Every structure is written in C-alpha cells, then in structure tokens.
Amino acid sequence: MKNYPRLYGEPLKDPLQTKSLLRDPELHWKKGRSAYEAAHSWVTGNINHEGGMPRPVRNMLNQAPEWTEAEVAVGLFEHATPLDTLQRPSSNDLLVVCRLQEALGVMAVEAKAGEPFGELVSVWNSTPGRSARLAWACDFFDVEAESCGGLRWQLFHRTTSAIIEAKRFHAPHAIMLVHDFGEKVSWRDDYVAFAETIGVTNADFGRLSDPKLVGGVSLRMGWVRDSSS
Template identity: 35%
Template sequence: MRRIYSPTVGAESWQSLLADPVKHWRTGYSARTLAHCWEAAEGLPPEIASLFGADAELLIAIPEHKVSLRDAGRESQTDVFALVKSNNRTIAVAVEGKVNESFGPTIREWYVDPSPGKQQRLALLCDLVGVKCPPPDDAHYQLFHRTASAVIEADRFKTDDAAMVVHSFSPVNRWLDAYAAFLNLFGVAT
C-alpha cells in the first residue's frame, strides 16, 4: 500500500483509483457520483457536514483509500477517507458512497464454509467494531470492514473519534433498511 497521496484536479482524477476504472465509473453509480459531489463541495458536502455539527471542517479527504485490516486478507478500499474537525475533536471518517448498489454479500453469503482466514477476519472485524462474533447472518460484510477501517485509521492518526458514514444518493433510500439494521447492532436508531 502506498503512503504518498497526490491532490486531485477534479472528479475525473478519482477514476484511476478505482479497483475497476471502467466498470465502476458510470453515470448514476456511486463512485462517479461521490467524486463529483465531494469535488464540488470544496470541503465537506453539506449533508455530511450536518452529521458533525455547525463547525465541522474537512481537514483532508483521500479518495479510494486502502486500509489494511491487520491480517493476510485483502485491504478495505474506502470510497473516501476523511479527517474531520468538529467541536475541538478530530474524527476519522470512512465514507461509503451508494446510489442503488447493494452493500454486497451478507455475513451468511460471505461466510459459507469459512476458511481459517475468514474465521480470523470475522473475529477481528467484530472485535474492532465491538460486536459479538458471529454477528447476525443478515448483516452485510461490507459494513463491518468499512467500520473497522474507520477504527483502524482513528488509531493510526490518533484521532478522538471514528465514524463510518454511508453517503447515499438514492432517491428512494435504497438499502437504508440494511444500514439501519447494522446501526441497530450498536443501539443506534435511524
């Protein structure tokens, strides 16, 4: 994983950072929509700023930020990793963009006949996010590793807090129920 980041020159700069720059860079899909939104905001997009308070300030945003999950498995590629300052606190924020795409496989689908590596990863993710292992079968695996990314980066950057935010552009709140179920694991209601 590289540790040197270069500034963007607009939304189009984000395309080359994608796992599949052709497939994932389409009008109406999250990667492109998120890039245009964040670039146009020149700071925190208003809907994200509102989550952190009136004085929320974007310190840095890194598109398609890869985070090692402290095991031999694949890194978690966060759509946007941001350091946000609010109320004299610094927050490590993992942002997952969505339009109509799902959160991918559920734990049940991802954990079929788990290898020792998958068993180790799931235990690690649950430990990092503070959820009993194994988590509910219908929870989405992606939400666990994105949240763990925020926790890991909060530790690495010595921030006060960590947050995982889904930046949704769905006009019909698609997948809100899946996100709400995930938040419910932490006693958070939507």
C-alpha cells in the same frame, strides 16, 4: 512487516482525476454510479462549499456537537485500510480527516447509488481466512459471530476502518458515513440491523446516530442523501 503505502500525490481539482484510482474505471465511472457521483460531490464541495465538503454532509455533521463546523483537513479517495492482516484491506470510497473544534475526526465514506452493502456474512464467510477475519471483526465490536450471519459484511469492514484510521491519526472521533445518491432509500434495514447489533443507537436514514465508544474512539454512524450530478 512490510509497510502499506501511505504516500499520495497532487491535489484533486477535477472529479475526473479520481477515475484512475478505481478498481475498474470503465465499470464504475458512469453518471449515476456511486463512485462517479461521490467524486463530483466531494471534489466540487471541497472547492466551493463551507468546510470543504458537500453541503448535505456538513449539515448532517452539525447535528453532533463535537462535529459542528467540521472542516476537511485531508481527503483520500479509494483509501485502503489494513484490517487484521495486510491482505485484502478495506477500500474506502473516501477517507476524510476533519479538523474539529477541539480535535481531529475521521470519516469513512461509503458511497451508494442503490447498491447493497455487500454480501451477507453467512454467504461471505466461506473460507478459513474469512472466518478468522470475521472472528476478529466480531471481537472488535464485542459481538458473537453466530449472531451475525444475517448482517452485511461491508458494514463490518467499513466501520472498523473508520475506527482504525481514527486511531492512526490520534483522532478521538470517527464516523462511518453512507453518502447516498440513489433515487430511493435502499437497504435501510441492513444498516439499522448492523448498528443495533454492535450497540450503536438511533442509527437511521437522514441522521447521525448516538456515539458509542469502541476501542477508545467515539463512533457514530450516519446516512445522508444527496442529489446526483
């Protein structure tokens, strides 16, 4: 099987360096948009803040004993995670590998500035290939596909990517983190509904969920608010 590219370049010292990594730089590189704000928050935080990450993120991680005093080991903007096939991978806004006190932990960061979590599964599931991917994702979380039509597909593939990458790095802990730069909280009900469906408890805005073991990885979900640049 052809390998997916895994070689990366120079360290990022300026948020502008991430612009060329975007699928549509002219569309997404605008103040107030999630890609722009995430780049400024994380690149600045990596250089200036404790743990090499934005303060609101580290404060949230400290809610969980296994993530307390986490430090960034490596962060990869627009990192592509193959799912059931190499076609149409999950493009993480940022994948962060963290050094924890006793092991590694992996965060798949989904940056938001008021945008929804993609299409509803009932809308997205429109081809045989997508139906096969949905079946794979539902099997991943041990849920029935028939019960997922009202959920948001982006939450499925972003959360699976956190677990897949944790396994790749032999990390026992993973987080799917929503990093929110919006003026108000939007799409909370979709987030909570997804978490409840896959069996993750106490997932809500402003906190880390309880852990759930998925495929041998301890998964948490989190939603943190941050100010725009």
